[in-house]
Amino acid sequence: MATLQPELKANGRISFGSLLGLAVGLLVLVAAVGFGLHVLQAIPSSEWWRQGPSLTNLVRLYLVEWPASWHGGDWGVWNFLRPGRGAVPVITAILSWTIVIFGFMLPMVTYQIYALRKILGFMQARVGPTQVGPLGLLQTPCDVLKLLTKEDVIPTKADRWVFFAAPFMVLVPASMAYLVIPFGNQKIVDGAVRYSLVCGDLNIGVLYLSAISSVAVIGIISAGWASNNKYSLLGAMRSAAQLVTYEVPLSLALLAPVVWAGTLNLSQFAADQGSVWGWYCWPNLLTIPIFVVSALAELGHTPFDLAEAESELVAGYNVEYSGMKFAMFFLAEFSNAFILSAVAVTLLFGGWQSPFPESWGPLGWDAGIFGMFWFFAKTLAMIFGLFWVRATLPRMRIDQLMGLGWKFMIPLGLANLLLVAVLRVLVG
Amino acid sequence: MPSGAEPYLFLSAALFAIGLYGVFTRKNAVGVLMSLELLLNAVNINLVAFSRTVDRGVDLVRLGGTEVGGVALGVSGQVLAIMVISVAAAEAAVGLAIVISIYRTFRHITVDDLDLLRW
Amino acid sequence: MSETPTEQVQSPSAAVAQLDASLRAACPDDVLELSSLGDSPAWTIVPAAIARVGARLRQAGYDHLELVSTVDRGEQIEIVYLLDSMLHRTDPRRLALRCVVPREAASLPTLCGVWRAADWFEREAFDLMGVTFTGHPDPRRILLPDQWQGHPLRKDYEYDSDTMVQEILDAELNNDDLAGTDGHAEHDGMVTEDLAVNMGPQHPSTHGVLRLRLRLDGEYVRECDPDIGFLHRAFEKLGELKTFTNGIPLTDRWDYLNAMGNNMVHCQAVEAAMSLEVPERVHWTRMLVLELNRVASHLVFIGTYGLDLGAGTPFLFTFRDRERILDMFELLCGARLTYNYLRIGGVAADLPRNFIADRVRPFLAYLPDRLAEIDQLLTGNQIFLERTKGVGIWPAELCVSYGLTGPLLRASGVARDVRRVYPYARYDQCEFDIPVGENGDCYDRYIVRVAEIRQSLRLLDQICAWFEANEETTRGQISAKVPRVIKPPAGEVYTCVETPRGELGLHLVCDGGENPYRYKIRRPSFVNLGLFGEVARDQKVADLIAILGTTDIVMGEVDG
């Protein structure tokens, strides 16, 4: 029989190999960040330990204070940073953030795409990538290489500057969000943060996230407009309407745990949710669906992928983009999926906290790399849920989408906020 | 006595002047609206600068904010700035709605040709 | 589900005489002579009076303009109209009208005012045969580019490639704004911005190379002009150039999702022209492959329709199931898309041993579970229902007037199926229902096809039973006695089969030679698409896709 593996297709089975591939992908992720950051933390340095063995402190130590010591306590070459407020944490945060972006976000997204293809393949009775590298693990890196080396086409009548800037306007906010995500444990000793796995521990973290994510809309509109293509403009307009609409319920959904926790700081969120019954998802049961639906809409995932509805608008705002610029949109999209999942995990599902009691031995450990494991496990479970939805549902229509947003999600979000606030007051 | 806010104040004055220039010269109603946003931002910078330097402050201890640490912190300017931001949002929404209405009626939004005020 | 009671093809003479008398009484000077076209009576009409006679017949219940065919008769050109009835019980059921116009001044009044289906039929007749219809609202070419010169189906046509192709290319390439200019339009006193959008020919949802010129007002379509012909391969011309036997492989390419049905209509027409009787086993074999092919085609529809609405998974599921059918066909004839399986007077090869038991029976047991899966994914999905229910409602009258056939028509509540009305093969010996819709919306058009799959399974069950009973006795009887060189006697026939897309018909004119003299195909996708310009108006863009998806066109067939 000349057909290709008909039994596999007919039964919709997934091979053991691809499951193994998924597991390997997960491990690669954990390894990329976990080992990267933790090995750094293990460097013995008395000064560093005294200050608290964190990445931030490490960077400060080697890049700021050590050079500064050359000039008798002055900050030396970094002296120009000195006036004003908090320049040093900002610079160190930016440096460690850069490490996270290149050391984590790029491989993360790469294997997220691989996972998507495998998971969708599993759900749709096919196999996904199998050929490039063992179990097809090198497929997406090769795709990335392909995108990098493709010709970068700029349409003749495009607005060149805006066309050039738009992918950055989308990608930069998406990557900036990593600044405040607590990947791992935070230990507070004597009232001071001793070490944590967060690049910049902003006290307004949640607000920062909303603010940053709202900027990306401008990039999308610019991309659609600058392409000088009617499809892309229509896609951009749809995107703008959709993003602006669902920003509101998403913010409302973010506000509910904020009201519950009384802080905007994401590390604080993660640290405050102790055992599994202390996770904020319990008082926020209604918040979870609101958050998930709004997040799907914000991400433009099925069933809300109207902006890039290929059957209507071909590909939406990025239809004219190719090569690296297209990859940037792609990167931003998948990165956002990770960020929103991570935010949900941090705000509602205990961040890096283990779901098991400490007495359960290694399962209950959540210090250091174990915390990272839990964080990634939960986040990837969320992402898996997003993909699942993608494989299952058809697409909504734009007016149905808007109606759902304005007439249902926003009132529901407000009611939920009220509910959580009242619960908060009652519980004390 | 210098308060440390002077650079911000001079900057906001400059921004204000630029916005003013835009309001005077833009022929396009949306342009005028954007220039107005500049004016509002100039004011905001001013407010924040003052609130962070010379504000006598609100005694938050009296208001129950013991965790703030008993210091009278200057936030009145920031409160006002928040008001300005929300007013600006409202203004943008209504302003742009008006602009669109004008466009629907006149098929253009050139302010100079909207001289109904004449005679 | 309702069904039309099977109607005996009654002895025509009395009814024909009666209609003849009443026609001559109503239009005394217009009706010339009574002849026949195949089994149907045919009246020759004075060309100038065709609209009047048409209206008269429309009033008498002939609400379905089945086909407008043209034949180049040398000095004259003959235009043949085939009429039928969908909503009424007319007697005789199908009839033909002929008009004969001089070749040099081939012109007669349009029938657009009587049947709206005449619009595209007449444009096609003008395009390919050079007959002009006075009063036609939109007298453009339809399949060929506007810059084309001459009318290819005329017997004296000569192709002058170099200059014309260059001209066409220039025209297309230098056209900056393919869709026309944007502008302001006035709707109910409100001035809005219109956006002219050129959807296709390269677009994921146009199922190939359909091009829609849209004028959008926000999310609403204010005007839609389908532009077709990008896949035109001149099948009618090719049909005239090939012998009857050599023509069969070409039919595979019309509606490539239904190659068996295309084979069928060709072979059936030639057999009718030759008055050839085929063995019993051939009939059942043909029905087997036809029904399998119908299931395969509908599975493609379900999958692609899900894709149109943004659901990717059903597509892969239905293609997985269709794979089974393709495997069977591969076993049967070695091909997976263009089968070339049927022969004049028979089929190419007998079924392999145990084909029914090993292949077809397991498939019949397997598919219902898969259909239940589809029901879970699509039919029961709230979003799917929101997207399809009440969207694109086509009233039955509209469909009939546009000459729609097949599931599209049945979704609007008209239970017309060629297998019932003009039974071929052994469909008259089988039990099956004709599923009809209630509202004529997208959902109905979808669900009718799902129901048709179930009916096909029911038919296949009966077919399998026949084979199981008669396998040994009839084995090897796969062809009638056919002359080595096929030369049907001069004359003309019209035969039709029910394909997944509707009534596929063939108007075959023979002159006693080895080739067809005229080879006019009634292509259901082409006729079904004629309605689209009207129903697309004032729909949302997203709904436009949902509606276009339900038409289930195959561009190879639309473009001919």
Added chain:
Amino acid sequence: MAVEQMAQHYGWLIPLIPALPALAAVIGLVCGGLFLHRRTPVLTIGAMAVSTLIAWFAVFLPVVGSWWSGGGEHAFSWSHSWRFFQAGGQWVSIGVVVDHLTAAMLAMVTLLVLLIEIYAVGYMASDELFSRFHAEVSLFAAGMLGLVVANNYLTLLVSWEIMGLCSYLLIGFWYFKDSARKAAKKAFIVTRLGDLGMLVGIIIAFWGSGSFEFDTIFTWAKSAPAVLVVLTALGLFCGSVGKSAQFPLHVWLPDAMEGPTPVSALIHAATMVSAGVYLVARSYPLFYGMDGHLEAEILGFVVAPLKVVAWIGGFTALFAATIAVVQSDIKKVLAYSTVSQLGYMFLGLGVGGYTAACFHLLTHAFFKALLFLGSGSVIHAVEHAMHHEHVHEDPQNMANMGGLAKKMPRTYWTFLIGTLALAGIFPFSGFFSKDEIVLEVLFGAHRNPTLGAMALVAAFLTAFYMSRLMFLTFYGTPRLPQVWEHTEDSPKTMTTPLLVIAVFAALAGLPALPALLSAMGIGAGHNLFHGFINLGALAGYGVTEAPPLPVNLGLAGLATLLAVSGIGLGWVLYGTRVGAAVRDTAHRTAAIERVLDVPRRLYYMNELLYGLLVTPMFWAVRLCNEIDRRVIDMTVNLVGWLSVALSTVGRWFDQNVVDLLVNVVGAGSKGTAEIGKFLQTGRVQNYAMIGVAGLVIVMMVVLKLLGGA
């Protein structure tokens, strides 16, 4: 646990009592059309049930228990406020109070509202606006409960107005009916009139005491100038008069019967109208003053708020009873009966019978709700039967009923209990509570024989019109036989609440039984209600308590006799053939008809309104017109003639001298304008720029002055 400690621990439950129905209402209103549809009652009744549970088990029963176990001496009161917002440096709070009065009211209101909501499920089952109805009723209940638990006038006013709004919405619920729209508007405007006075009262109190809280205001009233206190009391009483439909603002209540019957039961029997009484009871220190002798001279009149309350109440009781006697609409009879009974309560309050009035407030709520729901059941059944038979008659008119007792036994028996209770027949609740009031009027601290006589006559009339209603509706031969034939008793959802309320209506008077028995020489008990709610709780505000009056058996006998004779008269007139003949004759007698017409046309109240206000205004306008034409015009004409003469002289001077000057000036300005017109472009931006430039110049001038200094 002592009840005070319980209050500390469970005090947070109190705001939930109004908050839960309010939340349910909001959800119902928002989501009713979206996805709740016919499921809204699940939500609203659920919320109400929880509120009822809280009210009974966390408030009423603990309070009663604590009072009982404390030997009837212990008065419980707990109040808590939350800061709401700051205005002008002053914190405004919202808060709740729980004391005996609140507890009793809460128990009554929650129970009744719950039962009425259940009843409405059946009654409104076929209505399209089902969901909205339940949401609005729930909001209404929230208003009432909020009012009951309020510990300050602001919260009270807010709840009060929520009720006002809801009554408007519910009366006009069938807004497609013109009469319903008008009734809703009328109710809203008339009660608003009273609320205006209430607002004035509250403002005076706030101005005087600097607070909205009851405590502070009552304490202030002890030492405040009498005029202010009296004005406050009168203002509040205005609100009560409006809400409780007392003369002369009673006009809205009968019209308000346009709303669905559960609304009538809810608004016009159990809750909203009693809010007026509750307000006066709650604000009693403001009316009572020291020793019940609060009075002040206003505009030359000596005004005692208590007397005003008593007289208005007494008059209304009698006045409304006479109207009720002649009404033919079953619900209007009940409506006027309500007005009359509320008059009783005010009468009781006005003569110092605080406990008696509160007692009657509770008992009346039960039996009147019962009567309204029963009448609703009757109307529902008759309407359905009429609909079935395609008879287009008024289903509420008693003339179209008769003999229904056989067809609707459950409704009939419960209705009978309500009627006996209202008529004051022993041992039903009305007997005790009405007796208490009459006792207070005749023998209390502020006794007044005239008012007593009025109360007794009203009691007789009450019995009479109720027996008339019973006989017309439930006995005799059916007037529309084919309709009667198809009448069926109402569904269980409607009759079950009736049964429950009937139990309460029958038994609610029993706390007063020991007092009666002791008067008859059996035991030495007293009215338990007297111990539970008494003026002693208000002692802190200077209200002195009179000892409870012993039950006067003679008076009780007299009242019973009057009630029985009223029923007897009803039977004679409406239940016997003799009566029918008498009525027949009477209706043919013009004189009697003319007499009956007076109450039938509501004592010409509407005509009075026209006569007093509209017609005089019309005449005044005509008078002005005449004066204008005759006198003023003549003067004007004279002046005009004189002016013409003078101007002829002036013209010459003008043309030759003045014009010359003017022309010169004109030419000058024109020349200036020719230059200046270039500035006027009509372009906003130019104007703005010139404006800013001007501002800059002015600023520079100012700054230069400052800089020089």
Added chain:
Amino acid sequence: MAGHGPGPVFWLLAAVLIASALGVVTLRNMVHSALCLAVTLLMAGGLYLNMGADLLAGFQVLIYVGAVVTLVLVAIMLIAKIADRDLSQTQARGGWAAAVSIIVWLLLSWVLAHGTWTPNAALTEGGADAARQAKALSLALLDPYLLPFEVASLLLLVALMGAVVLAQHTALAERSDIKAALKEGEQRDA
């Protein structure tokens, strides 16, 4: 803040701010202008951060950049003939306006330079902690400034409705139920 001078971050932000603000008022392409506005507003947010007003900076980005500029861009695209390049805008009164603006700037600067501002020691010494700032701002908003806060929310609501009414008036008139109701009313009147 006192005594240190504004620092390099300030100068960087200020330079970009002024440049992009000039872009807003001078660029001919409306979309470019709007994008410059976005940059200006972001820079203003940066200045707030630099002054320790974290919360305000967040609001600035969220509301101004995320909402207002988006709104402006959408409006521009709605108004401009869609996808047509005719987005240029012209200037008028350039010279006079420049003169007036510069004079205003000089005047304001003069006033600022000659004013006396007494710094609040509590702020300049110990008040720079952003966490406390955020907390203080929140408390201030919900306590002494509650009324203005509520009024502002009311204003937003009114503006929202106003914008809807202004932009949607035609759509309202097109709604079939309203049309029917109007027609019914006319018939009743007639």
